[in-house]
Every structure is written in structure tokens, then in C-alpha cells.
Amino acid sequence: MGATKTDHFTDKQNAIATLAKALGHPARIAIIEYLLKVDTCICGDIVNELPLAQPTVSQHLKELKNAGIIKGNIEGNAICYCIDEKVFAKLQSYFTGVETKIEKKKNNCC
């Protein structure tokens, strides 16, 4: 096969997995970190920053956009990409929740 069986899992599980998957590539992590670094959310500079060809970067940007992690505004003939805050808040709260549960558990086996 090769297709993920998303319908057997909860919406929340699928949502977190989708976000994690979108961040599961170093180029996409690099894009996020670049967007965090620059003050103005400039666009096509991303292509110059990354060691990848323009169509490849465009594809990674599309995936981040599909996952809702970034959004793009058309600005003349350029495009201004920036991070969608809500999504990272969601991720942070998810992982904080995991941490809390781990701490409560007092791992007494492994």
C-alpha cells in the first residue's frame, strides 16, 4: 500500500500528525527558523537562503501552507510568507500536555 489509514484515528491525532509531518524535513525547519529570524517577513529570499532549487523550495512552502503553518500574502509580484501563530501555539500546548503527563507518571519501569 503506502497510503496512511487516517480514517482509523481521531481528528486530533491526525491533526497533530499532519503538523509534525509538515515539520519533518530540515528544509522546512530551516524555512521556519528563517521566518523567525528576519524582521519583515520577506519572501523570495528564502530561496537564496536554502541550498535547494527554487521549485523545490516552492514545493516545501506549499506543504507548510497546506498544513496551515505559514500563510502567504501577495505583495506586488512578490509573496510575503509568514508564520501562522495559532498553529505553533497548538503544537506547544500539545507537547506541554505530553510533558505534564510524563512527569505525573513517575516512570517506574524502563
Next chain:
Amino acid sequence: MGATKTDHFTDKQNAIATLAKALGHPARIAIIEYLLKVDTCICGDIVNELPLAQPTVSQHLKELKNAGIIKGNIEGNAICYCIDEKVFAKLQSYFTGVETKIEKKKNNCC
């Protein structure tokens, strides 16, 4: 091609991407959540909990183990899997850092 160009990115970027990628599947999120839910970190019940065949679950467990997210102790003829706390602490601190940077930025464009 099809192979990720990991050598062009920083170790930290690759490390986060690897963790995110390992969590980028609903079955693996479900495994983590199951391990958080049960008190004793029991093992083969995971197969019964998931809507996937035993070899498939075994493969997902292997990927989580390779990424360092879970670890397994042999316990007789069964195996006790449990979460590696350090990794989630790393993820949480990464996303908290991202959040902090986002808040400092005062998005004035998109």
C-alpha cells in the same frame, strides 16, 4: 531523487526534523498517547489498540525507537515500551522557543 539533503542543514535542524518526522503519522501519535495513558508501560497491547496489523505496528514502534522517542526493555518474552522523557523535553523547549520568538515579533505584515 527522493532523498533528503540532510548534509546541507544544521545538526539541530536535522535533529528536530527527525523527531517531527517520527511523530508525523497518526498511528505513532496514537502509540505515544497510549503509552501516556496506561500506568504500567505495557507492551503488546499496543497491537490490540491500533487498527493495524502486527507487523505494521512493529514497524511504527521501530521508527519511534530509531528516533529515540521510545525505548524498549525486554521483559520475559514480552517487551515493555515506554517514552523517553528527554526527547519530549527537547521538543517542548524547541516549540516554546519558537513561540517566544513569534510573540516578540509583533507580526505587522500578514
Next chain:
DNA sequence: AATCTTTATCGTAATATTGCAATATTAAAC
């Protein structure tokens, strides 16, 4: 309007992932 700039899309090759049946492995139980 012709051209330049910027970004997206198409087409395609290489590789990776997902999923499972069949089989192997390993240790307990008898």
C-alpha cells in the same frame, strides 16, 4: 507591448513510506 522578476506548476526520476502476509526469532510453559 516587450521584458524582467518572482513564484508556481508540470513532468519525471530516484527514493522513502505504508501496510500486510508469510516467516523467523525468542523465551516462557508445558
Next chain:
DNA sequence: GTTTAATATTGCAATATTACGATAAAGATT
């Protein structure tokens, strides 16, 4: 030692991802 139970591994088919050259699309510039 043979059977049983729990996991892992192998082999394979279907699909997805990664990467890039070529090309298209859309607004800016001349």
C-alpha cells in the same frame, strides 16, 4: 524437547516524497 505466545524481519505492492529542469503565470518596469 515441543508447543505456545509475543515481537521482529522479510518480501513485496501501492503510494508518497524529494528534487530539479523546463515552462507557465502574473505583476512590475521599461
